[in-house]
Amino acid sequence: MTHQRDRTLVTKGLARVEGEGGMYVAVTGSQVDEVRLDIYEPPRFFEAFLRGRSYTEPPDITARICGICPVAYQTSACQAIEDACGARVDGPVADLRRLLYCGEWIGSHALHIYMLHAPDFLGYPGAIEMAADYRDIVERGLALRKAGNAIMTLLGGRSIHPVNVRVGGFYRAPSAADLAPLAQQLRDALPLALDTVRWVAGFGFPDFTCGHELLSLSDQGKYPIERGTLVTSGGLAFTAAEFEQHVIEEQVPHSTALHARLTGDGLASDGRYLTGPLARYSLNSGSLPPLAAQAAAEAGLGADCRNPFRSIIVRAVEVVCAIEEALRLIGEYRPPAQAAVPMTARAATGHGVSEAPRGVLYHRYEINADGSIRSARIVPPTSQNQRAIEEDLRQFVQDRLDFDDEELTRVCEQAIRNYDPCISCSTHFLDLRVERR
Amino acid sequence: MTVPSAAGRRAVVIGVGNEFRRDDGAGPEVVARLRGQAPEAADLLVSDGEPTRMIEAWDGAALVIVVDAVRAEPAVPGRLHRLVLDQATAGPSGSVSSHGFGLGDTIGLALALDRMPGRLIVHAVEAGDVGQGTGLTPAVAAVIDTLAAAVLRDLASPAR
Numbered sequence: 001m002t003h004q005r006d007r008t009l010v011t012k013g014l015a016r017v018e019g020e021g022g023m024y025v026a027v028t029g030s031q032v033d034e035v036r037l038d039i040y041e042p043p044r045f046f047e048a049f050l051r052g053r054s055y056t057e058p059p060d061i062t063a064r065i066c067g068i069c070p071v072a073y074q075t076s077a078c079q080a081i082e083d084a085c086g087a088r089v090d091g092p093v094a095d096l097r098r099l100l101y102c103g104e105w106i107g108s109h110a111l112h113i114y115m116l117h118a119p120d121f122l123g124y125p126g127a128i129e130m131a132a133d134y135r136d137i138v139e140r141g142l143a144l145r146k147a148g149n150a151i152m153t154l155l156g157g158r159s160i161h162p163v164n165v166r167v168g169g170f171y172r173a174p175s176a177a178d179l180a181p182l183a184q185q186l187r188d189a190l191p192l193a194l195d196t197v198r199w200v201a202g203f204g205f206p207d208f209t210c211g212h213e214l215l216s217l218s219d220q221g222k223y224p225i226e227r228g229t230l231v232t233s234g235g236l237a238f239t240a241a242e243f244e245q246h247v248i249e250e251q252v253p254h255s256t257a258l259h260a261r262l263t264g265d266g267l268a269s270d271g272r273y274l275t276g277p278l279a280r281y282s283l284n285s286g287s288l289p290p291l292a293a294q295a296a297a298e299a300g301l302g303a304d305c306r307n308p309f310r311s312i313i314v315r316a317v318e319v320v321c322a323i324e325e326a327l328r329l330i331g332e333y334r335p336p337a338q339a340a341v342p343m344t345a346r347a348a349t350g351h352g353v354s355e356a357p358r359g360v361l362y363h364r365y366e367i368n369a370d371g372s373i374r375s376a377r378i379v380p381p382t383s384q385n386q387r388a389i390e391e392d393l394r395q396f397v398q399d400r401l402d403f404d405d406e407e408l409t410r411v412c413e414q415a416i417r418n419y420d421p422c423i424s425c426s427t428h429f430l431d432l433r434v435e436r437r
Numbered sequence: 438m439t440v441p442s443a444a445g446r447r448a449v450v451i452g453v454g455n456e457f458r459r460d461d462g463a464g465p466e467v468v469a470r471l472r473g474q475a476p477e478a479a480d481l482l483v484s485d486g487e488p489t490r491m492i493e494a495w496d497g498a499a500l501v502i503v504v505d506a507v508r509a510e511p512a513v514p515g516r517l518h519r520l521v522l523d524q525a526t527a528g529p530s531g532s533v534s535s536h537g538f539g540l541g542d543t544i545g546l547a548l549a550l551d552r553m554p555g556r557l558i559v560h561a562v563e564a565g566d567v568g569q570g571t572g573l574t575p576a577v578a579a580v581i582d583t584l585a586a587a588v589l590r591d592l593a594s595p596a597r
Contacts, residue, residue: 064457067485111489128542131549139550145489160485 023416025397026435032401035394037386037421050376055081055345055367056167062363062378063161068111071104071156072356073378074165075226076363081167083240084350084367085343092336093169094227096155099329100162101226101354102322103151106144106189107159108357109315109322112420113200114141117312120414121203137199140192144319147189151326154182169340176333183330190323194295197316201299205309206411208396212388213267214279215247217355223287223321224280224355231283232273236264240351243362249379260384272387275359276419277314281305289328292321308392308418315357315420345371356381358420382421389419448479448592449498449554453486453505453540460514460564460577463584464504467560470585479592488543492552501554502588503540506564506577514565515576517584522557558591560584 026034046065050058058077063070075097082089089097114137115127124130131138149159154174156162164171217228218237230246231237238246248271249258261271281296282304288296296317305314347369353362359381366374396415400408450471452464465483475481482494486505495501507518522544540559547553562584565574573581 067487111487115489128545128549131546135550138546142489142492142550146493149490149493159490 023393023412024435025393025412027397027401030401032394032398035390035397037390047376047378050365050373053373055084055365055371055373056343058363058365058373058376059165059167060161060163063165065378065380067160068108069104069356069358069361070161071101071152071165072354072361073363074162075101075354076352076356076361076378077365078165078167079227079240079352079354080350080363080365081352081367082341082343082350083352084348084365085167085345086348087168087341087343089169089341092334093173093339093341095329095333096170096173096336098226099151099326100155100165102326102329103148103155105148105225105322105357106193106319106326107148107152109319110141110144110148110196112357112417113196113312113315113319114138114145116420117414117417118200118203120410120417121200121312140195144189144192144196147185147323150182150185154178166340168343169336169338171339173335173339175335179330179333183327186323186327186330190291190320190327193316193320193323194291197295197299197313197320200312200316203312205307206396207307208309208392209306210274210278210308210388210392210395211306212391213262213273214282215262215273215275215360215384216279216283217353217360218284219287221287223284223289223292223318223325225322225325226354228353228355230353230360232262232264233279233283234264234267236262240353240362243351243353243379244364244377247362247379247384249383257383257386258379259386260379261387270387270391272391273384274388275381275384277311277318277357277359278305278308279359280355281314281317288317288321289324291324292317295320308415311418311420345369358382359384382419385419385421389416389421392418447498448476448500448502449495450475450479450481450502450504450588450592451491451494452481452483453491453503454483455485457569457571459566459568459570460562460573461506461567462571463506463562463564463573463577463581466573466581467504467584467588470581471588474585474589476592486540486543488546491540491543492547492550495547495554496552499555500558500592501556502558502560502591504560504562504584504588505540506567507561508567509563512563512565514563514574515580516563517580517587518559518561518563519587520559520561522559560587 022038024036024038059074062073062077065073119126119130122130152159157164214233217224218231219228229239246263247260248263249260252259262273285303299313345367349366351364353360361381362379364377368374452468454461454464456462456465468481468483471481484490484494562577565576
């Protein structure tokens with residue numbers, strides 16, 4: 001640590017986030033002037049790639065945006081196109097979609113909790129170093145991730161970028177017998193998930209509260225995963241079709257990702273809001289299935305959670321939820337007569353939303369009468385959260401300016417990982433630079 | 438063709454890479470080339486290289502052969518490297534992001550968890566272009582058959 005009033009901190013290569021980018025913090029004296037997430041992973045132009053392609057292609061093309069949450073992209077894409085085609089997918093096909101999504105939640109959350117975030121709380125530079133001292137615990141994380149991947153492989157055809165998803169449903173639906181071994185693997189994983197909640201609830205958490213507006217889906221009494229309508233902590237409620245009336249995306253000079261703001265009365269002047277596990281939990285904790293609700297209560301979460309550092313507990317609760325839901329869905333499963341609802345293209349615009357592990361993921365497609373895509377719009381969760389992350393970092397750094405350079409950098413990195421930012425998805429991130437002037 | 442299969446353990450070939458990033462697709466392309474040629478007891482897999490998935494993929498295997506594209510500075514696109522790694526020589530390379538996890542991170546985690554395969558052979562090809570798009574550059578495309586043949590030799594004589 002330097003003891004000058006004005007100083008510069010530079011940290012390169014912030015680890016354990018999804019993608020590439022940086023963060024810049026400017027401090028003058030005792031005042032934090034500016035916090036920016038500098039996203040420099042190249043823009044990926046997926047919205048432009050999709051123009052002119054067939055309405056059947058977005059689930060496969062957009063799955064390639066992210067290796068961690070491809071099912072989220074496939075699901076939001078399918079629902080938007082089905083909306084445009086005037087088709088409704090329900091019954092066992094819709095249940096299979098939720099089951100597949102549960103697999104992604106389990107795998108993504110287990111990866112983040114054990115490999116990316118827990119080392120921060122236990123004082124390790126990374127999961128490899130943590131594994132040397134916590135071998136059994138890391139093995140538990142791997143077993144959970146394996147259970148999630150097993151769902152993805154069985155329903156999706158493979159665990160990364162599934163190939164069995166199509167507009168209207170699936171290419172092939174499993175038999176009840178196909179799902180039986182999966183149910184046993186999930187029953188074995190359930191106590192591991194409950195142990196995970198108890199483990200992370202024992203971590204030390206900084207005293208920090210965020211005051212952002214919260215945005216998540218709501219799904220008729222079920223914990224929102226693969227579908228729903230949008231609700232906010234301030235009482236807004238709107239459909240996917242109304243998303244762009246309420247969420248405005250804007251370019252900012254320092255990022256190749258668009259920034260989003262929520263419009264409406266009583267919101268922060270910059271329209272910042274938060275989506276993801278904290279929002280999902282705080283707006284839907286009453287809809288958790290029984291074991292997940294009990295685990296959340298025992299972990300001391302309460303009805304809502306406004307401390308981003310405790311998001312690791314929420315993720316762990318959501319793993320329990322996803323396993324519980326998967327077991328319920330498998331138990332009730334009766335194979336559909338058709339693996340996919342027949343779909344006919346028409347000139348129309350459709351909208352789809354789902355809860356990616358990192359938050360609300362919106363797709364909109366405008367389709368021509370011949371089935372070609374006229375325009376596409378994709379709003380991923382990390383770009384929606386950027387303003388809220390920057391504001392949290394501003395407040396977090398402001399309260400910790402007495403930390404030495406190394407410790408301040410370390411806690412800033414930890415704070416960013418609270419949001420599990422997926423820069424690959426949002427690029428449209430990490431290198432941390434703190435300039436004290 | 439002899440494949441290590443003692444006590445039911447198996448051989449696994451993992452092509453690491455992304456076929457939509459040009460030469461990064463070399464590993465998956467080699468795996469595609471091996472289909473129908475490799476012995477049935479060898480599992481042929483494609484992976485994005487994420488460590489937990491890699492460790493899961495080689496769980497219980499006596500022999501693991503990884504085929505991956507690498508960036509070298511300066512690069513000679515198409516130049517091949519063969520590395521034989523065991524617990525005495527392997528170690529972590531330093532973590533970046535999960536998208537940037539390298540094979541060294543996978544090996545470091547596997548060592549910490551005592552989940553290294555009995556023998557790990559890495560075939561690496563230097564990439565010329567890992568930008569967005571499909572199709573290998575001519576220099577890398579020209580060595581895919583050579584790489585596939587080298588993998589088959591390792592499957593036949595793993596102790597080599």
